[in-house]
Amino acid sequence: MGCVSVTTTAEQLVARSNRLGSDPRITNYAGGNTSAKGSEIDPVTGKPVELLWVKGSGGDLGTLAASGLAVLRLDRMRALVDVYPGLDREDEMVGALDYTLHGKGGAAPSIDTAMHGLVDAAHVDHLHPDSGIAFATSADGEALTAKAYGDRVVWVPWRRPGFQLGLDIAAIRAANPKAIGCILGGHGITAWGDTSDEVETNSLWIIATAEEFIAANSTPEPFGPALDGYAALPAEQRLEKAAALAAHIRGIASTDRAQVGHFTDAAVVTDFLAAAEHQRLGALGTSCPDHFLRTKVKPLVLDLPADATIEASIARLDELHAAYREDYTAYYEKHRIDSSPAMRGADPAIVLIPGVGMFSYGANKQTARVAGEFYINAINVMRGAEGISTYSPISDAEKFAIEYWLLEDAKLRRMPQPKPLAGRIALVTGAASGIGKAIATRLAAEGACVVIADLDLPKAQEAAAELGAGLARPEDVAIGIVANVTDEVAVQSAIDQTLLAFGGLDLVVNNAGLSLSKSLLETTVADWDLQHNVMARGSFLVSRAAATVLIDQKLGGDIIYISSKNSVFAGPNNIAYSATKADQAHQVRLLAAELGEYGVKVNGINPDGVVRGSGIFAGGWGAKRAAVYGVAEDDLGKYYAQRTLLKREVLPENVANAVFVLCTSDLSHTTGLHIPVDAGVAAAFLR
Template sequence: MSTPSELIARSNRLGADPRNTNYAGGNTSAKGTETDPVTGEPVELLWVKGSGGDLGTLTEAGLAVLRLDRLRALVDVYPGVDREDEMVAAFDYTLHGKGGAAPSIDTAMHGLVDAAHVDHLHPDSGIAIATAVDGEALTPEIFGDKVVWVPWRRPGFQLGLDIAAIKRDNPAAIGAILGGHGITAWGDTSDEAEANSLWIIRTAEEYIAEHGRTHPFGEDLAGYGPLPSEERYAKAAALAPHLRAIASTDRAQVGHFTDAEVVTDFLASSEHPRLAALGTSCPDHFLRTKVKPLVLDLPATATVEDSVARLEELHEAYRADYTSYYERGAAAARARGEEPPAMRGADPAIILIPGVGMFSYGANKQTARVAGEFYINAINVMRGAESISHYAPIDEAEKFRIEYWALEEAKLQRMPKPKALQGRVALVTGAASGIGKAIATRLAAEGACVVIADLDLDKAQATASELGSTDVAIGVEANVTDESAVQQAVDAALLAFGGLDLVVNNAGLSLSKSLLETTVADWDLQHNVMAKGSFLVSRAAAKVLIDQKLGGDIVYISSKNSVFAGPNNIAYSATKADQAHQVRLLAAELGEYGVRVNGINPDGVVRGSGIFAGGWGAKRAAVYGVPEEELGKYYAQRTLLKREVLPEHVANAVFVLCSSDLDHTTGLHIPVDAGVAAAFLR
């Protein structure tokens, strides 16, 4: 096995177990010799996980490749900790060939330590020792002379020099505890480095388990325990729009909810207010979670109304506190001759609700989910530290220097430009097939999180899985004629993605019958699904949109039949006309909340349509006297453009209506019919 392959295999094994490190946390390396293609001579190389990668999913493309002789030569030109940031730029001059991924700030740690293989990880158990107030004394007690304590230092070149000196001066050592941060281990072989990393992690776990206090978070707080599951989810859904408003004051965020036992137990304990206020410690944690969460200080039994009122007060205080933190840190930076990046926002990324759970927020679903996972890491760290000592994270000044580090700002600037609908959550009814599926697919492709709502749960979930992971889409069962079922679908969106921004009323069916053939049951079915169904969905969604204070979009997939009088179509066309006027009515009513309501009037969509495949196509073909397989061609020939309308064309119109390009448009119906003169809007 080649050196890079061996490194990737080890990295993937370590990263697959959350006990070893958090997502995208830590880095691993290997040193080896290859032939320089220019000189033909052997050259010593360092392969190390690049900036921003994840150990569990690391591939060779995620490795930075550097020449060891040039990397080690940087020791002679290192200007000191006051100019630490310059060294990351210097790494570019040590790259071998094209260099692979961008080298991370931890590269020096791997290159300067005299070991063929080095692991730097963020295990909860290791960080618990690293954040214990007496972690330095605990380290030899737990590990003997095999692990050495390193006082807190920001990641960088000097930390690499420090660890290299520890390795040199402590021949029995296999690794180090990095104060406030994590662990580093090394070995002469890949297997030895991995074994040493795991030995440190498991030894720390065992010590905490054997010596830890029974109730590290204190006694249970009366009234703060988890609510019964049904009440818990109902309260979470009711609070979600208000919480998203809190988290999105500066910029719209996607949310993630968890009621994991580790969270609800923490919030049920007497010490949770003190510990939450101390904030997280590991740099990987608070870069995702902010320095501390917003915690509702009311019991689980508090009403939604009381909780919302208190949360708004706490949010105002949180923003003021975070602004003061930024101003103190910025003033200290300027005193050092540095100009810090602008404040990135003062809203919380983590909101904790006793009895309910945790909402975490980010620019997209994955970021929000990972932020929540990181705060669970932080809870585990606090539990471990409080079990054997007391939790003592790095101080505020150092947190600021990490959070507003120029290198972190540069990493943010390198991130790809967000897609047009990133940060928006869409719910599409009738989305498991046909027009609805095409709409959901387009919205997801443009960056939205999508809830596929359909009568057929299996098909809804299958469609969602086609679009990507649950960070992209989920499938839910929804009978739009049932008020409770509609609310459950909206609640599912709130619990999956933290909010709702965009609703597409697409669910429908059609019965091609003349007036005399149309029964009351036919009439009721058509109107229940489309007129009543759209009303129920829009009403449930509007409450969320108003509470979120972020505006939003409601789109109706109406029909050219809403304005065009065709034969044998009374129930369908009448209910489409109902939908068309709902657009106008809701646009007038919801405009003051920034909610835009628009409609789309397609011509008959034959290919890919569930309605046409279900018998409607055959009946319409009979009405017009053409073979069913030629119905699409027939529709196309009666249009001005002589083009057939496909589901994707309707999806395109939905996207345009919901994009920023039409953010001043409401109450509009867009024809997507290739030009049917009789259906021109007047």
């Protein structure tokens, strides 16, 4: 090979990887890997040394950067062939790769590194295209590969990824000089080339040829004829039914550990569920290792028509869930060996509802969304395989060997510890500014998914975008919605949007509010009604709608009221505001008494006047309160601070801190409490 600089080689590889990884037809998120071979000057010897750059373990092709490449000395990597102890001990070779790294080595080498290093080609792509996996999972995939590709693409029988597979593909490459790649049975494709452009062209040709072959030869109804009563419901009804079922399904998926959900009613899903063969195919499960590691070996599929009632659907889902857990436990017990890791949970990651769509679950929103994307990949694979042959995934024994692979388990254990609120879903009202925005920001920083509800939709969406800034999909962290808490229909819509966005609800913060600073004689009935509608009625409506979800999920939860020191402190010219805050404060006690049996904690926070960043104070309340106390409006925060025991101004972040503490496990046994966040106002001490 000619001498190519490390910068040029890495840049070419990253650019190619990003192009390939950005198209879901070509490969799925974090699936597949790419490599390039070249040379650079060894700083120790001053002589050229041949290197392998390959996507590291756990990386994603679409977002790959140079830092995500593993860099190995090719001579040392290939020398591992001489010490390979055989198939029974091939997992040891992953650790041996550490001794072949060049310099600081970059990212950790993946299990597929041998495939890239041992194949005699300068550039290699290993991808998971739907069309390629359709060939790979067809019952007569070998014959179809020969028919579609001739001698340009070679069939490789299923073998678990590892060193031996690398040896196999290297031998196939050597024995088939006309071949540009291979179909890996049950798995995906691998292509090679002398240049980066050539291997990319070869990869795309293999994929396009598979797509064209399937299109030209597929049966007209690969999933069978339509089932009466299983067609997709009209869009509005789909979403309504999905929202009605979401909390219960999330509870099912979170029996072993809390999960975040994702919902899609994409036509690819509803069309699959409307066809006669969807139950048979669903039971066969997925095949590509990247697929079932995310989706579990198979989904839970509701076996009722689209117009089944919510009550009937829930009852049947409970029955199917019990059977699913028994089946998964039996699968684990049948295939486990003494060294197998402990069972990670027996709940489904994918739940399919005919006429409605798919719920997918994971430890966070991104993982849940990606699991759903992977199952859509699996549907596409099954369509292709059934169209040209019969879908025949790898065996359960092979699936188990990968799902509970010690190397895969070690990768999971290397992942960082989850944040305190990981897996929790929060709805914060009045969260586009001030206290609410600070609360939403803190909850998101601690790992929660957050719904920012506010009357001002653009500001709510802007605040949500800030929380997800820097992410490819900011909505994986937060979304902004419009919500008028005084309107019963609008409140239910906010709850439904939360359920459809994140699958459930764990934490509600009643923060929406306004304030009218008027004396008794100046306060009109309209003032009184407005103040009480927003905070007393609004908190009641939000808590009632949220409690329905929390009870249905059976996961406990938190309802937190942002009340005020004014709920216990009598100040001048504040009759409507203080009275409604007292109403909220007693709602806390009443709901704590009522919801405790469901594991739902209800607590309140009593701040003193929070001036900085407050929409209420900026909207005129600050000027009126400053006039009452005879100080300049700009000095109101300082005035409030000086009347406290600690002489400190209360900031939105101080209130957010209290919310965080209340919903952590450290206060798991605390309910019906009001926490003062007022820097010490003696007149507002709780008695």
